Amino acid sequence: MSHTPDEPPPGPDPHRTAVLRSHVREAARELREAGLEIDRDPTAIDRHLHLAAVDIMRRCTVPVEYLAEPVRAGGHTFDMSSCLEHTITIEELSYGDAGFMLACPGPLMSGVAVSALGDDKQRHAYYQRLAGPDPVWTFFGLTEPEKGSAATELETALTPDGDGFRLDGAKAYVGNAAYAQLGVVFCRRAPGPLGIEAVLVDTSSPGFHAEPIPTVGMRGARISAITLRDVRVEREQILGYDTLKPTRRGLVGAIRTLQRFRPVLAGTAVGLARAVLDHVREQRPAPTGTARLRYEEVRDRLAAVRRRNYEVAAAIDAGSVRADRIAAVKTRAAELAEEATVVAAELLGPGALAADPYLNKLHRDARAFEFMEGTGHIQRLAVFQGVVKRTFLA
Numbered sequence: 001m002s003h004t005p006d007e008p009p010p011g012p013d014p015h016r017t018a019v020l021r022s023h024v025r026e027a028a029r030e031l032r033e034a035g036l037e038i039d040r041d042p043t044a045i046d047r048h049l050h051l052a053a054v055d056i057m058r059r060c061t062v063p064v065e066y067l068a069e070p071v072r073a074g075g076h077t078f079d080m081s082s083c084l085e086h087t088i089t090i091e092e093l094s095y096g097d098a099g100f101m102l103a104c105p106g107p108l109m110s111g112v113a114v115s116a117l118g119d120d121k122q123r124h125a126y127y128q129r130l131a132g133p134d135p136v137w138t139f140f141g142l143t144e145p146e147k148g149s150a151a152t153e154l155e156t157a158l159t160p161d162g163d164g165f166r167l168d169g170a171k172a173y174v175g176n177a178a179y180a181q182l183g184v185v186f187c188r189r190a191p192g193p194l195g196i197e198a199v200l201v202d203t204s205s206p207g208f209h210a211e212p213i214p215t216v217g218m219r220g221a222r223i224s225a226i227t228l229r230d231v232r233v234e235r236e237q238i239l240g241y242d243t244l245k246p247t248r249r250g251l252v253g254a255i256r257t258l259q260r261f262r263p264v265l266a267g268t269a270v271g272l273a274r275a276v277l278d279h280v281r282e283q284r285p286a287p288t289g290t291a292r293l294r295y296e297e298v299r300d301r302l303a304a305v306r307r308r309n310y311e312v313a314a315a316i317d318a319g320s321v322r323a324d325r326i327a328a329v330k331t332r333a334a335e336l337a338e339e340a341t342v343v344a345a346e347l348l349g350p351g352a353l354a355a356d357p358y359l360n361k362l363h364r365d366a367r368a369f370e371f372m373e374g375t376g377h378i379q380r381l382a383v384f385q386g387v388v389k390r391t392f393l394a
């Protein structure tokens with residue numbers, strides 16, 4: 001299916017990652033039509049829950065001990081706790097369809113927060129629920145309407161109330177929140193960055209309300225607005241409350257989750273960009289002259305970003321979390337995904353965006369990467385700090 005050149009991903013066991021890649025690639029084959037359907041009606045995911053890709057997303061990052069049937073291929077078992085394996089999985093599913101992948105049930109970002117911050121009991125309860133027979137959608141509620149990129153200034157309040165707490169505030173642009181059964185809400189128990197907590201919230205709790213926000217692209221992400229009014233929170237719902245010092249809780253979890261997830265998101269952008277370029281090759285197999293050069297230039301830069309993303313993800317697995325490099329690869333991948341759709345529109349000729357529903361969808365979907373997991377400006381600030389500290393190119 002893929003025409004974009006492959007190379008063995010880095011990491012301690014390239015054979016293992018190559019096995020995973022071809023396993024997920026196989027599952028992603030059936031997502032193109034389903035992705036277009038989800039673009040028209042994001043709730044259509046309910047009609048595709050039998051697909052192998054949904055199964056992979058449901059089990060992705062759930063520890064194997066909770067699963068009756070973990071993801072297995074070529075004699076290996078995968079739980080995607082490795083950032084590299086998670087990145088490869090998401091890239092391949094996004095090559096199939098990024099919107100479909102984001103509409104799937106499963107832990108997505110909330111799982112990384114629970115795993116980073118939750119105590120044994122909290123992790124157990126969360127994963128048991130995710131591994132149960134019914135599909136469970138989750139959300140990761142960080143962004144607020146007036147505090148997008150300034151996440152450390154969030155205002156959603158966690159106030160002591162009797163022997164527990166209550167939660168009041170609003171969140172914006174939160175993937176799947178209007179359809180989810182549970183998720184993580186970042187909130188403030190005290191002033192300052194260290195007063196932030198991460199709380200596990202059941203969406204059936206009285207006072208929790210979420211509704212979809214209409215979008216033109218990446219409609220599978222089903223971004224939603226949440227309002228929280230007097231939502232009762234028990235102390236057991238605060239991630240790490242009994243096991244971690246306040247300085248190691250909420251904010252640390254948000255940062256760790258975002259950093260761990262950025263190569264995964266870059267993988268989403270790379271997968272979509274590969275899909276765009278392969279679509280161009282199918283529609284115009286033998287471009288010549290400037291058109292060919294333009295295509296090859298984007299293809300080669302994409303191959304370089306993809307390789308770099310694998311390296312960054314493998315470095316995270318090896319314990320080296322370099323915020324500047326993570327930020328750089330996320331920005332480049334997001335930019336290239338957008339550029340690939342622009343180049344595709346040029347190469348496929350006037351009217352292609354209107355006449356070709358698949359290209360039209362990819363063109364709209366690719367715009368989301370700029371905002372997801374931090375805008376380009378914020379990422380460039382992280383790169384700038386790395387340049388000033390002389391760590392970026394070291």
Ligand SMILES: Cc1cc2nc3c(=O)[nH]c(=O)nc-3n(C[C@H](O)[C@H](O)[C@H](O)COP(=O)(O)OP(=O)(O)OC[C@H]3O[C@@H](n4cnc5c(N)ncnc54)[C@H](O)[C@@H]3O)c2cc1C
Nearest residue numbers: 140141142143148149173174175218221368371373375377
């Ligand atoms: C498809 C999609 C899914 C999403 N899913 C989730 C989710 O699941 N959970 C969640 O919590 N959020 C989610 N988001 C929200 C996303 O994280 C935010 O869009 C992002 O944090 C930016 O916030 P904002 O849109 O309010 O923009 P703002 O922060 O208001 O930024 C607007 C502009 O100002 C610039 N800017 C802001 N601050 C600075 C600064 N200090 N210096 C320089 N420039 C600056 C930005 O770069 C941007 O260009 C999602 C968004 C999208 C598009």
